[in-house]
Amino acid sequence: MEELTNKYSIFERVTGIFIAVFILLTAGWMYFYNRYYVIGFLEEGQLFRTDSYYFQNYMAQPGGLTRYIGTFLTQFFHWHWVGALLFAAIVAKIFYLQYRIYRRHGDAGVYAFLFFAPAILLALAAMDNLSFRMWHIVGLIITLLLFWIYQALNQKYRDKQPQWILATAIVALFILTFFIAGGNSLIFLLLVVIEECFNPKPSFARMAGLLVTAALLPYFAWQYVYISPLTTAFFSLTPFSEFLFGQNKLYTIAWVSIPVLYLAGRFSAQQFKGVRLKKAGLWIVFSFVLVFAPCIWGMKTVSVPESELIMQMAYEVEQGNWNKVIAIGKTHQGNNAVPISFFTNIALSEKGVLADSLFYYRQTGTYGLFIAWKTHYTTSLYIGEQYYRLGIIQEAEHCAFEAMVTSPTEYGSKAVRRLVETSILLRDTLRFERYIRMMEHSPIYHSWAKQQRAVMRQCLSDSTFVPAGMPQPIRMGDISVDHGAPPTTFRTALKNLPDNHKIFEYLIEFYMLHQDLIGFKHLMDVYYPAMHYDRMPASMEQAMMIYAAATKDNAIVEDYKISQATIDLFQQYNADLQAKMPLTAAMFKKKYGHSYFYYYLNVSPMRLDEIYNKLSVY
Amino acid sequence: MKKIKYIFAVWTVLAGFACSEQVKTYVAIDADATIYPAYTGTVIPCNIAPLNFKIQTEGSRYLVRFVAGNDSFAVATKQEVQIPLKRWRKLLSAHSDEDLQVKIFVKQTNGDWTKYRDITFHVAPDPIDPYLVYRLIEPGYASWNKMGIYQRCLENFDETPVLLNTLTNENCMNCHTFCQHSPDKMLFHLRGIHGGTIFADHGKLKKINTQASWMVKAGVYPRWHPDGKYVVFSTNNTSQEFLAMHTNKIEVFDFKSDLAIYDTEQDKIFSYDILRSDSSYETFPEWSPDGCWLYFCTAPALDMPIEYKDLKYSLVRVPFNPSDGSVGNEVDTLFSAEKTGKSTSIPRISPDGKYLAFCLFDYGTFPIWHRENDLYQINLETMETLPMTDANSDDTDSYHCWSSNGRWMIFSSRRLDKNCTRLYISYFDETGHAHSPILLPQKTSDYYDYLMQSYNIPELISKKISISPYVFAAAAKKEAVKVKE
Known part of the structure; x- marks a missing residue:
């Protein structure tokens, strides 16, 4: 060789x-x-906090100290x-x-x-x-460090007497590993066994002692220290406990x-x-x-670039960076279109161009306008964002609270931040205190919390004050929110606020995306006159044209003062549809894809089961 | 040796400093010190855990003296008053049925002491049951994450889990109830995965599916018959609506509800027309202490949810024959929703059978989200209805439970922060007066500030539940046995 x-x-x-x-x-x-x-x-x-209750909560779990350290490190991901x-x-x-x-x-x-x-x-x-969390990596680091200490002791005292000192030290290190790094103590055990096997003079007594400790210690900890499933006591922080089998290969x-x-x-x-x-x-x-x-x-x-895009959009929406959101929505071509549509539509609404520009961006149907409710962390956050931007603050607060409760590991900073904001807008001092206290115990958010206290003081002294970057809360009669049927909620809200552009546009676009022109027309008849638009937004004109054509009612064109540009576009569209040498699908889409004409005849709105099958972040 | 002596000397000096806070002269003012929780003079159990609190009045140091009769002890502190458990217990047990005065002295920055108005508690000779069982869950509207049923020793601060949902695949658990305040016979529900009702009878567990063919859902709101043979349930089709503007935030209501009785010996569930009707809702059952009456709330069925503001429950009762499980044909109305325009909920009868406590609010099924909800009492001898004025607050006060001696009530209230329910203990004296309550004491005064969960369904029990959470979890994972009909 x-x-x-x-x-x-x-x-x-x-x-x-x-x-x-x-x-x-x-x-x-x-x-x-x-x-x-x-x-x-x-x-x-997550939201790392320095108060003792936070620490105690972690220490009550197997591997709690490692989780605590992992969360400490994760806060810097801010x-x-x-x-x-x-x-x-x-x-x-x-x-x-x-x-x-x-x-x-x-x-x-x-x-x-x-x-x-x-x-x-x-x-x-x-x-x-x-x-997967930072504590999974931290647990391995701690385990390897403790094994490294074992190696040092082993090298120094291996050939010295009395041997029971080294044996005791090994067991003590195992116990320490278990109580700090949870199930990663199994790695410690395996490494020690390997080390002993390669020793010139392996000690089977030491190995046996360690094996017995490894078998009994988690069991006794499960019985007398922790209240957890048995698998968690033995395997916490390892793949065998943290994830269902095969979930993180x-x-x-x-x-x-x-x-x-x-x-x-x-x-x-x-x-x-x-x-x-x-x-x-x-x-x-x-x-x-x-x-x-x-x-x-x-x-x-x-890498999942689409998921990165979606999460970036969620971030930019929270920051109120509407142009960035719209820019992303413009270029997205992937499968996971529903949340992209959803965020783009929020941004368009905030810029006041939802009804004008909706179809310049990819639309997947009504679920891209109103996300289907699930008691799930991200879904609650996203839906809450919509209500927040519309000024329906109590409902935004509700959604943020659901998100906080369903957060996978602990109360998360994003949900708590939103709860602070909604309590400020609602001038709810007791709720504000509850959430700001959490933030004040976070090293990262401590100064932010201080700023919010000043904002709250200002809000309390001036009932009309709206903090920068926050929406104007709307005032209306009481309505109930039906998460299973958002249009019902929006219809009721519109009844209370018949001149609210944002709610009106969401609802009108719902009917259009649902391809329900009868509902669309009814809503236009009831509410459009009170909206006092300078001119009718483009998508509404286009939908009205289709309705007029379908019902053969030319008076609608006159009554609603449809613009010549829309009439011309509609005529051109029809001409191209009926042409003896029609355009290719791609050319047709290129020419009319930004119009409701195209959507109405060519797009099938996504069904809910389709959405759930395709989505990775929803 | 020299080292040991040195250390001993240092400790002695330090200990001396710690104990040497003495108030030789002070200025007494006729004002209350600001403390949190804001305890005011009321009646407290002779066996309650220390009422630790924090002094918020400005000062550099504080001294708090606890005086009862000729006995007293003092606590010197910078702000947090942590009352020594042994001394507290000794003082209370030696002076039950006497007044306990809490004297607060505040040291100003110039070194002068100010004495504030005393807080005077009366130590009731009647003990409260030593254990309290409740569920802790975030007051989430639709979702939950981690939750558990816990038992708390009221004589100290020990809280241990009865069952955590981390042991049962994060399902929902609730409706824990005990026969005659004893954990020897108890039950609770599981919802979602591993759904069913767990019965525990002197350590023997079984899991039952209480949903009979005619029931809309499995039984809820269970109440043990005093003889332990029967359990009455409500079966409800419940929904909730989120209110975008109303301060109540949520409205929870039933579309349908009926009552069912479970015979634990025959393992059979049954009902009667008077307890189940399509034209009315029957819910929130309760037995009389002698077991001869079944109380419940009933309302005419309405077009829900449209007519939810018109939904108002009356409080009624029917006679019950424990020997054969039959009920009478006529309903006796104790509190009429039609006459009063109010809705009732959660009737609970004192162990001596003299008083019935219930919730009263403007409309609807569930009182916990109704800020106007208050506790009321009916004297079952005179049928006089009165509010428990001293116990109530300007926020919702609900889910009440009597102690086994009938002298104490524990109930949920949102008065502390308008959001999470906390538990309050009120003395109910022999004249039928519910006194101002005290907040369930905790080891540190800021405990509730960081607790994001609400207390649900407080139930007082006479001794600790000895069944391990793991035994309950194992029973929970078994298949539920369907009841006979």
């Missing part, structure tokens, strides 16, 4: 470069391609670039620890690059399932690969002891390709 040489100093230098490249690549990928879908989503779904760097650095730490652990037995040398596998897989796992493979790689590495080092590596430079290049090619390939494969 050709001898291989470990050029120890070369690999030492190169490892640092590998780590730096990995961090830059991962951080860049996270920031430029996943800052909203992963970084932003993780931060918004600044997306910080989050991207932090994420990359923490994941890189997995590699570094494995490398250092392996190095105790000599140079990792050519095998070093293999230890990137778990780190890469963990980075990709963040997108494999939205329930990447995390599962990453987790399992840690002891497997260590075993393989130790075995190989034992077999190929003292080999000398020729052409180290070639090996380095080979390793570089072997690490970063799959890394980049994996990043490209797991």
